[in-house]
Amino acid sequence: MISVAKYESKIDVSAISAVDVHVHIEMDDEGHKPMPEVFYEASAKYFKSEDRTPSIDKIAETYRELGMAAVVFTLDARTQFDGHLPNSIDDLVAGALRNNDVLLPFGSVDPRNGDAAIEEAKRQADELGVRGFKFHPSVQGFDPSDRQFYPLWEALEDIGLPILSHTGQNGMGAGLPGGAGIKLGYSNPLLLDEVAADFPHLPIIMAHPSVPWQDEANSIATHKANVYIDLSGWSPKYFPESLVRQSNNVLKHKVLFGTDYPLIPPTKWMAAFEDLPIKDEVRPLILKDNAVKLLGLDQEAAA
Template identity: 35%
Template structure:
């Protein structure tokens, strides 16, 4: 069955080797990059898991871009159609960020915006995000973000679904919000927010199928079948490894299809 990976990145050395990822390198065994990784390596990892489309994201933080939008556009160009691009933004320069998002979507064909709250030390309710939310609604693209505890060596508070995602969805009911990394240890909060708001979704990135919390699996099998998207967080976890124990979830055919690609195609207008 074809797969869409809703959260992955083709890393640059300045992204992969950043000191804040030391904890992830310790857990996963992913090594530092001594030179740029060929896009063909990432494409091969996607093909190995039948991933037809990987949503490759830019990373912008207070010290500058770790993967910038033009780099992502170049990766997409080299991927033979296997990658689609997700923009990043410099929160410290709100109007420049809005203009850059417009350029990325309208000129470069990017399909979403992603901002990592813990990277900025700012929750999604901070005023610096709000011009970007309005721009996402205007451009018709989802806003993607991280929920749950922070694996890298940064504080986790910004990843709480309640109050932060709940409040943003109340302020911008037209905004589509895709919340990556499940929300653990606040998964029940994340499910409640997704239930409450028509345009809030969950992606499973950074977790292998056998590590999905039981409450998420129950949600996916039932009323949440249209709300949960597959994501890997490659290169930290390859799609093949993330999906290795998918059969153990006992998803029916319709739910499996929605989870692996149907929901993502609809949400990101692929």
């Protein structure tokens, strides 16, 4: 394992126009990917994406040129994938540190790894300086409301960093027989509602418009002060009408800009977002201000 200096953010909040809270790093410095190749082939076809594995430095330059910042992460699903390890979290943090004017690293652990997952989460937070944790219940093969995972949520609540958890439809395994074993039900946002209720000081970002459970997601984000929605994984032109309507009103402080890059390029997402009937005073909240507050970037700027 390489020696990595602890991440510190140098993001100048006043110099950026947006914070993309959902960007994948799909390959480390050794060329290792976090999932078997079949998932890349299926997801590239599903999203019609061209480059599925840009380097972290290329990603940083993309956002630097756009005047944006981005949250970057990988996914640890080693149990579900029969021991296939994620790409290196340490490499990811080192890359984010090289580009800490635009990148903010999240960590990831496999909840099915028991006590080892808790210890690794603590290491990533304390030694590497990750700023949150990424989960994908369907790909990792776990029910987030299952009590066996509560020690992990308790530890993450104590650490004090947000989690970003996939909800809704899934491009991973799409079109493959049996969806390659990926079970959509684990990504029902109502499972995260139980976690949010039992760990009220754990900030939870529900990733993506939660089709086919959008009304459930809207209700949870409205009801739970610690729950947010990111808008990644879908072109804004396909957003459910209820999500657009409530983003303009009761959810205007709970919705976050996200793309799912490299699956959806930020320029493509932004062009479609321009056509949504979002109020002028709400757009900057969604694109930047809500994420700046949730991620503590405003506190760092003040310091």
